[in-house]
Amino acid sequence: MQNSVLFFIFLGFSFFFSLFLSLFLVPMFIKIISKTSYLGKDMNKYNKDLVCELGGVPVFLSFIFSIFLIMLLNFILISIFSFNFSVIDFIQFSLIIIALFSIFFVGFIDDILGWKKGISQIQHFIYPLVFSIPLIIYALIYEITTLYIPLLGFLNVGLVYAFILVPIAFTATTNVLNLLAGFNGLEAGMGIIIFLTISIFSIFQGNITLVIILFAWIGALLGFLKFNKFPSKMFPGDIITLINGSLVGISAIVLGLELLIAFLIVLFIIEFIIKAKHKFKTECFGLISKSGIIKPNPKGGSLTHFVLSKGRFTEKKLVNVFYILQGVISAISLILFFIVYI
Numbered sequence: 001m002q003n004s005v006l007f008f009i010f011l012g013f014s015f016f017f018s019l020f021l022s023l024f025l026v027p028m029f030i031k032i033i034s035k036t037s038y039l040g041k042d043m044n045k046y047n048k049d050l051v052c053e054l055g056g057v058p059v060f061l062s063f064i065f066s067i068f069l070i071m072l073l074n075f076i077l078i079s080i081f082s083f084n085f086s087v088i089d090f091i092q093f094s095l096i097i098i099a100l101f102s103i104f105f106v107g108f109i110d111d112i113l114g115w116k117k118g119i120s121q122i123q124h125f126i127y128p129l130v131f132s133i134p135l136i137i138y139a140l141i142y143e144i145t146t147l148y149i150p151l152l153g154f155l156n157v158g159l160v161y162a163f164i165l166v167p168i169a170f171t172a173t174t175n176v177l178n179l180l181a182g183f184n185g186l187e188a189g190m191g192i193i194i195f196l197t198i199s200i201f202s203i204f205q206g207n208i209t210l211v212i213i214l215f216a217w218i219g220a221l222l223g224f225l226k227f228n229k230f231p232s233k234m235f236p237g238d239i240i241t242l243i244n245g246s247l248v249g250i251s252a253i254v255l256g257l258e259l260l261i262a263f264l265i266v267l268f269i270i271e272f273i274i275k276a277k278h279k280f281k282t283e284c285f286g287l288i289s290k291s292g293i294i295k296p297n298p299k300g301g302s303l304t305h306f307v308l309s310k311g312r313f314t315e316k317k318l319v320n321v322f323y324i325l326q327g328v329i330s331a332i333s334l335i336l337f338f339i340v341y342i
Contacts, residue, residue: 006077006087007208010070014216018066022223025058030227030234040235043285044183044294044315051232054111055224056239060104062220067097070212089209091141095134096213096250102131103174103246107239118238121280124178128171128246135166135253148256150340169258170249173265177245178238180271180303182284185229186319187236188221190267190326191244195221197264197330198251201337210254217247230316257341264333267325271303294318 030052033039039050070088077083106127110118119127138144139162146154147161157165181187195214202211221240227233252261262269275282282301286294286308294315296308307313307321 010073010087010208010212011215013073014066014070014212015219017069018062018216018219019223021065022059022062022220023226025062026055026224026227026234029054029058033234042184042232043283044288045231046288046290046292049231052234053237054239055228055234055236056104056107056111056243059220059224059236059240060243062223063216064097064101066216066219067213070216087208088212092138092209092254093213095138096210096254099131099134099170099250100243100246102134103128103242104239106131107237107242110242111237111239124175125171128174129167132167132170135170135250136162139166139253144253144256146256147258148341150259150336165258166253169252170246173249173252174242174245176268176272177248177265178241179275180268180284180322181236181241183304183315183319183322184232185225186322187241187244188225188228189319189323191240192218192221192225193323193326193330194244194248194264197333198248198255198261200334201255201257201260201341202251204337204342205255207255210251214247214251217243230319257337260333260337260341263336264329266329267303267322274301274303274306277301 033052033054038053040053041048042051071093074086074088074090078086106119106124113119145158145161146156147165148154177191180190195218199211199214199218202214224234224236224240228236248261248265252258255261271284278299278301282297282299284302284304286296286304288294292314293312294308296305300306304318307318313321
């Protein structure tokens with residue numbers, strides 16, 4: 001009972017502190033950045049309005065301060081009040097945060113250099129491979145050697161899991177969630193839906209540490225969404241999309257739900273396949289009219305163009321369609337989780 005109460009206290013602290021800090025820091029950063037050169041064109045507006053970039057900085061700061069607060073609370077309980085247990089798994093907690101910090105710096109460098117001027121595609125591949133080391137260590141410490149395949153059961157792959165599957169999964173998810181983007185509120189909103197779904201997985205698996213981390217990130221994203229939704233006052237940049245992807249990969253590894261979480265992000269996988277077919281030379285943006293209706297690019301090259309070809313969409317309506325699609329996929333994922341994994 002005591003453990004349950006502390007869990008909800010920690011969960012509330014991680015979410016609300018991160019949310020309120022994001023609501024405070026994002027507008028502050030908007031005022032600061034609006035006076036700099038870090039302004040980008042909103043490609044889905046007819047007049048290509050200039051919008052503040054580097055939105056991932058205040059979001060990550062909100063998240064990481066919330067995480068430090070949780071660590072402080074945990075320390076106080078153990079050291080001052082002499083609790084004989086820790087609410088969080090410190091090893092798991094530390095390795096996850098180290099991996100996320102590493103990806104933050106990749107995204108930060110990319111955002112500072114600017115759109116189409118940032119790190120190369122090969123660097124997007126190499127950096128996550130290198131920064132998957134904390135997760136490799138995690139797999140080795142917790143002796144994770146099996147991959148669960150529904151209907152077939154557990155497949156023991158030995159050290160292949162830690163040294164091959166972990167870096168591949170982390171690199172793949174980190175990058176794939178960076179592809180379906182570019183519309184006001186899309187990245188943050190879909191991230192919230194995905195991580196709420198994974199949080200439910202984590203709660204039922206009893207992984208308190210991961211849930212607390214996820215709720216801190218959800219709170220930061222939710223605060224940011226207020227300023228990123230249509231019409232956007234600040235863009236998320238690669239910091240948010242890369243951390244979204246890396247946190248999805250981390251969750252898949254920690255929870256042992258690799259295939260289920262792959263299904264959960266199927267929209268992004270489809271986007272990857274389409275972009276790969278076009279040699280990653282296409283964009284998600286459509287052709288904007290003066291009335292605000294977005295038409296698909298005749299060249300295609302994105303899932304957004306396919307959706308746009310099915311009707312008349314404003315940017316806001318298009319983003320809502322993707323929210324609904326992700327919501328449906330999340331609901332199906334939850335059903336599969338309770339049928340197959342519980």
